[in-house]
Structure formats: structure tokens, C-alpha cells
Amino acid sequence: DTFRAAAIDQLQIWADRVGVPLIKQNMGSDPASVAFDSLSAAVSQGADVVLIDTAGRLHNKVNLMNELTKIKRVMQKVIPDAPHDVLLVLDGSTGQNAFEQARQFTKATEVTSLAVTKLDGTAKGGVVIGISDQFRIPVKYIGVGEGIEDLQVFNKYEFVDSFFNTKS
Ligand SMILES: Nc1nc2c(ncn2[C@@H]2O[C@H](COP(=O)(O)OP(=O)(O)OP(=O)(O)O)[C@@H](O)[C@H]2O)c(=O)[nH]1
Ligand SMILES: [Mg+2]
Structure with a gap:
């Protein structure tokens, strides 16, 4: 950049x-x-x-x-x-805007994986499901804060569980 x-x-x-x-x-x-x-x-x-x-x-x-x-x-x-990998980083807190960005970038270049950030602020990041479904590109990382440990490898099982976990 x-x-x-x-x-x-x-x-x-x-x-x-x-x-x-x-x-x-x-x-x-x-x-x-x-x-x-x-x-x-x-x-x-x-x-x-x-x-x-x-x-x-x-x-x-x-x-x-x-x-x-x-x-x-x-x-x-x-x-x-x-x-060997083209990672598109999307701001997950922007909802439909994240979809639009994904649409534009996948038109411009061959994107092979996604990172979806700012899932700490949103209502459990349902945008991840929509984006994976619509673009058929695997989500590799999620961002859940600004700290060094807050960029995490995406675990689909933990992610789905988090929707049902009343503790978090
Ligand atoms: N709360 C929260 N903040 C985040 C997360 N990921 C990034 N940020 C913050 O968002 C701001 C923008 O992050 P950048 O890494 O500069 O974003 P970028 O996509 O590279 O932006 P450009 O370089 O302008 O295209 C910074 O202040 C980050 O600390 C996240 O998962 N959660
Ligand atoms: Mg940047």
C-alpha cells in the first residue's frame, strides 16, 4: 500500500x-x-x-x-x-457494503480466500455465512478486535456454536 x-x-x-x-x-x-x-x-x-x-x-x-x-x-x-493465495479482507461490520466489496474485487481479480474483520462489534457476524454462500470462497481468518491475537484462524464449528452459546 x-x-x-x-x-x-x-x-x-x-x-x-x-x-x-x-x-x-x-x-x-x-x-x-x-x-x-x-x-x-x-x-x-x-x-x-x-x-x-x-x-x-x-x-x-x-x-x-x-x-x-x-x-x-x-x-x-x-x-x-x-x-499462491489472494486474500480479500472485508470489514464485516459494514453488512451489505461488504458484499458489494466482495463483488467488485472478485470481478477485478481471482480471490482465493477471505478474511472478515470487526466481528467483535456486530451481531455475531452472520455476514460470514452470506459471503461464503454467495461467493464460494473459503473464509480463512476472522478479526475480533484490534489486538495481535485478535486475527484468528476461522473455525467453522466454533463459529456456528457461537450462535448458540449463551455465555458469549
Ligand atoms: N474492533 C476491530 N477493529 C479492527 C479489526 N480489524 C481491524 N480493525 C481496526 O480497523 C482500522 C482499520 O484497519 P486497517 O488494517 O488499516 O484496514 P485496511 O483494510 O488495511 O484499510 P486500508 O489500508 O485503508 O485499505 C484499524 O484501526 C484497525 O485496528 C477488528 O477485527 N475489530
Ligand atoms: Mg491497509
């Missing part, structure tokens, strides 16, 4: 918290170039996993599509079958 003013600082803070190296460039630089740098660094350092955080801008779909396509193409110069 080279788009939003605070995005790079925010990522640096999280990278420091979890102790992972962050590859960054200045705000406004070409995101595909940052992706290329990140993969090159990962290959030379022998990293197993690279996460690329893209900006979530939706206001100009043609640009978004071109940018995502370019990021992919440039990554494939380093690792031909990259990316």
Missing part, C-alpha cells in the same frame, strides 16, 4: 511488533515495484512466506484492475507461479 498516507508507518509498527522484516518504498511509488523488491529480497534471504499488502481503493475500478494485474505480472518475473 503506497497510496494511503499513514499506511507505510502503520505497517512498520506492525512489522516491528511481530518481528518480521518489511520491504517498503516511499508513499506514491509504484506498488508493483515494491512487490518486485519484496519477492527479490525474500528469495535472496530464503524466506518461506511473503505478504503483500495492497491498498483497498475501489473508487476507480479500471485502475485497480490494471494495478493488480501489473503487480501479479511483475511478481511472476521473480516467482513464476506467484501469487
Whole structure:
């Protein structure tokens, strides 16, 4: 994300918290170039996993599509079958808006998994069921707060149980 003013600082803070190296460039630089740098660094350092955080801008779909396509193409110069997973993060508290975002992004690129955040605030996150049903893309992670442990691997059994658990 080279788009939003605070995005790079925010990522640096999280990278420091979890102790992972962050590859960054200045705000406004070409995101595909940052992706290329990140993969090159990962290959030379022998990293197993690279996460690329893209900006979530939706206001100009043609640009978004071109940018995502370019990021992919440039990554494939380093690792031909990259990316191995495309994770779409949806704000679960926005209800129908989350559906609309999912619709737009799945049109723009091949999304292979979902994370649904802010399920701590909503009425038990029924939006997860609707989105999984409508888009047939597995929900891998859920966000239930702003803390480091609050991004959890989605467990469908626990999730369904939570609808019936009177204690929580
Ligand atoms: N309560 C709650 N807050 C969350 C959760 N997930 C993220 N947040 C907060 O929501 C705000 C936005 O999170 P970001 O990670 O910046 O969201 P983003 O999708 O990357 O946004 P852009 O980079 O602008 O596209 C931050 O203050 C987060 O701490 C969650 O599951 N629950
Ligand atoms: Mg972001």
C-alpha cells in the first residue's frame, strides 16, 4: 500500500511488533515495484512466506484492475507461479457494503480466500455465512478486535456454536 498516507508507518509498527522484516518504498511509488523488491529480497534471504499488502481503493475500478494485474505480472518475473493465495479482507461490520466489496474485487481479480474483520462489534457476524454462500470462497481468518491475537484462524464449528452459546 503506497497510496494511503499513514499506511507505510502503520505497517512498520506492525512489522516491528511481530518481528518480521518489511520491504517498503516511499508513499506514491509504484506498488508493483515494491512487490518486485519484496519477492527479490525474500528469495535472496530464503524466506518461506511473503505478504503483500495492497491498498483497498475501489473508487476507480479500471485502475485497480490494471494495478493488480501489473503487480501479479511483475511478481511472476521473480516467482513464476506467484501469487499462491489472494486474500480479500472485508470489514464485516459494514453488512451489505461488504458484499458489494466482495463483488467488485472478485470481478477485478481471482480471490482465493477471505478474511472478515470487526466481528467483535456486530451481531455475531452472520455476514460470514452470506459471503461464503454467495461467493464460494473459503473464509480463512476472522478479526475480533484490534489486538495481535485478535486475527484468528476461522473455525467453522466454533463459529456456528457461537450462535448458540449463551455465555458469549
Ligand atoms: N474492533 C476491530 N477493529 C479492527 C479489526 N480489524 C481491524 N480493525 C481496526 O480497523 C482500522 C482499520 O484497519 P486497517 O488494517 O488499516 O484496514 P485496511 O483494510 O488495511 O484499510 P486500508 O489500508 O485503508 O485499505 C484499524 O484501526 C484497525 O485496528 C477488528 O477485527 N475489530
Ligand atoms: Mg491497509
